[in-house]
Amino acid sequence: MSLLKIRNLSVEFSTASGPFRAVDQVDVDVEAGEILAIVGESGSGKSVSMLATMGLLPWTATITADEMSFDGQDLRELSGRARRRIIGKDLSMIFQEPMSSLNPCFTTGFQITEALRQHTDLNRSQRKDRAVELMEMVGIPDPSRRLKAFPHQLSGGMNQRVMIAMAIACRPRLLIADEPTTALDVTIQAQILDLLTGLQKETGMGLILITHDMGVVAETAERVAVQYAGQKVEDQPVADLFATPHHPYTSALLAALPERATERRLATIPGVVPGQHDRPEGCLFSPRCQYADERCRTVPPPVQPAPIGRARCHYPLNVPAGEEVA
Amino acid sequence: MSQPIVLAENLGRDYEVGGGLFSKPGIVRAVTETSFSIEAGKTLAVVGESGCGKSTLARLVTLIEEPTAGHLRIGDTEATPENWKKLRTDVQIVFQDPYGSLNLRQKVGAMLEEPLKINRPEMSKAERQAKGREMMRLVGLREEHYDRYPHMFSGGQRQRIAIARALMLEPKLLVLDEPVSALDLSIQSQILNLLLDLQERLQLAYLFISHDLSVVRHVADDVVVMYLGRPVETGPKDEVFDAPRHPYTKALLSATPRAEPGGGRQRIKLQGELPSPLNVPPGCPFAPRCWKAEDICRSDRPRLEGQPHPAACHFPEA
Ligand SMILES: Nc1ncnc2c1ncn2[C@@H]1O[C@H](COP(=O)(O)OP(=O)(O)OP(=O)(O)O)[C@@H](O)[C@H]1O
Ligand SMILES: Nc1ncnc2c1ncn2[C@@H]1O[C@H](COP(=O)(O)OP(=O)(O)O)[C@@H](O)[C@H]1O
Ligand code: SF4
Ligand code: SF4
Ligand SMILES: [Mg+2]
Ligand SMILES: [Mg+2]
Secondary structure, X not given: OOOEEEEEEEEEEEEOOEXXXXXXXXXXXXXXXXXXXXXXXXXXXXXXXXXXXXXXXXXXXEEEOOEEEEOOEEOOOOOXXXXXXXXXXOEXXXXXXXXXXXXXXXXXXXXXHHHHHHHOOOOHHHHHHHHHHHHXXXXXXXXXXXXXXXXXXXXXXXXXXXXXXXXXXXXXXXXXXXXXXXXXXXXXXXXXXXXXXXXXXXXXXXXXXXXXXXXHHHHHXXXXXXXXXXXXXXXXXXXXXXXXXOOHHHHHHHXXXXXXXXXXXXXXXXXXXXXXXXXXXXXXXXXXXXXXXXXXXXXXXXXXXXXXXXXXXXOOOOOOOXXXXX | OOOOOEEEEEEEEEEEEOOOOOOOOEEEEEEEEEEEEEOOOOEEEEEOOOOOOHHHHHHHHOOOOOOOEEEEEEOOEEOOHHHHHHHHHHEEEEOOOOOOOOOOOOOHHHHHHHHHHHHOOOOOXXXXXXXXXXXXXXXXXXXXXXXXXXXXXOHHHHHHHHHHHHHOOOOOEEEXXXXXXXXXXXXXXXXXXXXXXXXXXXOOEEEEXXXXXXXXXXXXXXXXXXXXXXXXXXXXHHHHHHOOOOHHHHHHXXXXXXXXXXXXXXXXXXXXXXXXXXXXXXOOOOHHHOOOOOHHHHHOOOOEEOOOOOEEOOOOOO
C-alpha cells in the first residue's frame, strides 16, 4: 500500500482576475522508504500540490481530488485533532522559504523542543538532549549555543538546517522537502542531501524532494515526477527518465542542460509557460512543442501507461517495442 | 597578445564593520590581492561560495566602489575615481535578479534610453529611440513592446531587458553577476545563447560571476576560484575543471551534482563551513576545512603560484 496516495488532485485559486488552476489532475504515489523527486519550472504547481496535501493552503484555494490518503487514512475527512496528530509528526514538511516558517520571536531551541513537546512524551531534559542531537545531525556546530539563538542571528544555511531539524524531530514517516537546498552553497547542499538520504535509509521514511535542479534529481531521487503548468506530464524511475524521456517537455528540458551541450549553442525551448489567460485548449505544452499538430492543439492528451512513463502526450517518445500507445 | 580590456592588479576592498551593540568593530577583507585580465571576446568566470567576494569584485570592476588596495585599468586608462566618469560607458553590469534590478514604474523604452540621455546628451530623441528599438531586436524582444512596463514581462524577458540596457552605451566589458541564477532551465539556455551571440558579434569581454559550475564550464574561457575574498586557483577553464590543483576547487567540483544518474561518485565531505570573514584564520584560509592541512598550512599563507596554472596551496593536487 502506498504511504501517500493522491488521485486527480486539482487546486484552483480565486483571484481578482478570475479563477486560476495551479494544479490540474495530478496523481502522486510514494511508498515507504522511497525518494520521489518532483521537478518542474517555477509556477508549475509543485509547492501548491504538496501544500494542498498538508492542508496548508489559504481559503482562496478550492481543492478537489478523488483520493488523498496517508497510510490508508483519508486526509480530507480527518478531524482537526486527528489531523494535528499526523501533520508535523508522521507527515512533515520543510518549506521553501525558511525565514517565513521559523518564528522570529522564539529561539531555535524553543521551536524544536516545542515540536517535541506536542508530538512526543519525552520529558524536558530528554527534549533538550534530543534537540542537541538533532542540531548535531544536521551539522550545526556548537549546538548548545545555537539553541539559544534567534533565527535572525543565524545565516540562511543555518536556518535551513534548523528547519530540517524541526521537520525530522518526531521521526516522520513521510518528509516533504520543498527546495531544501536551493538557497545553499553546493558544499553545504551536499551535506544536507547526504543527511536527508541517510535519514531516509536509516528510518525507512518516504521522501518527496521538490527541486528544479536536475543534478540534484539525478544524484538523489529514485523516481521522478515532472510537472508542467500544473499537470504531471511524466513519471519514471530516475535512470530511465534521463536515458529515455517519453514526454517531449522532459526531453527538451534535458537537452537544455549545459552539461549535455554538444556545441556552443544550447538547445532551448521557445516561448514561455502558459499563463492564466492563455491556457491552450488541447495539450498545455503544444505552443512550445516541436511535435505539435492539430490534434495536440485541440484534444487534451491522454495519460500513457506506466511503461511509457505515464506521459501526458498524444505522441510519446522512445516507446518501448511492443507497448501500445494510449 | 592584444591589450586586455580590463587589468586588475592586487585589487582589494576592506570594509569596517561592527562596533554596534553585539560586536566589536572589525575589518572585513571582502576582496584581497586579486589579479586578472580579460581580453576582448573572452569570458573570465569567478566562482566560489556565497560571501567569498564575488559581488564585491563586481562592484569594484563596475566602478561602483573604489578599491582600498591595488589598481584597476580599463583599456589604457587607470580606473581612479577622477577617470570614472569617462570610463563608465565602457563597463556595464547585469544583476542576478531580473525583478529587483529594473525600475518597475518606468517603461522599457524609457529605461533603455535613459543611459543615452545621461551620457550622450548630444543625441536627439529620435536617435535615442532608434537605438533603443534596435537593441530590443538584438536581445530578442519585440519592438512593439517598447512602451510596456517591466511587470508585463516574464523573468527571462526581464533579464533580456537588463542586458539590453547594459548594452546601450556600447560597453567593452560586461560584468554579469549571477545572470541566470534566478531563471528556469529552459529560459537559462536562451539567455546563455544570447550572451554568447552578443559576445561574438560585439567582441565583448565578460566577467561572469556564478556559483553554478555547469554553467561556468559552458561559457568560460578562464576561471578564478575565490575563497574568503582571495583567489585560490586560476587558469584556463579546461585545466581547472579537469585537473584542479587546489583542494577547495576539488571539493567544490565534487559537491556539484551532475545530471547523470547512477554515477555513484564519492563526494569529498568538507568539515564545518566558511569561517567568519571578520575572523580569517592565519596561514591558509581553507585550513580549518581542508583534509590535507598540516602545521605549515596553519602558520604560513600559501602564495598563488605554480604550474601548469597557479594555485594557493602548500600541497597542491598532482
Ligand atoms: N495563494 C495563491 N493565490 C493565487 N495563486 C497562487 C497562490 N499560491 C500559488 N499560486 C500560483 O499557483 C501556481 C503554482 O505555484 P507553486 O508555488 O506551486 O509553484 P512551484 O512549482 O512551487 O514554483 P517554484 O519553483 O517557483 O517554487 C503559480 O502560478 C502561483 O503563482
Ligand atoms: N558594504 C559592506 N559592508 C560590510 N561588509 C560587506 C559589504 N559588502 C560585502 N561585505 C562582506 O564582504 C564579503 C564578500 O561579500 P560579497 O562580495 O557580497 O560575496 P559574494 O558575492 O561572493 O556572495 C562578505 O563577507 C560580505 O558580508
Ligand atoms: S501532446 Fe502533442 S504537443 Fe503535447 S507534448 Fe505530446 S506531441 Fe507535444
Ligand atoms: S595550503 Fe594546506 S590547508 Fe590550504 S589548501 Fe593547501 S593543503 Fe589545504
Ligand atoms: Mg515552490
Ligand atoms: Mg553575490
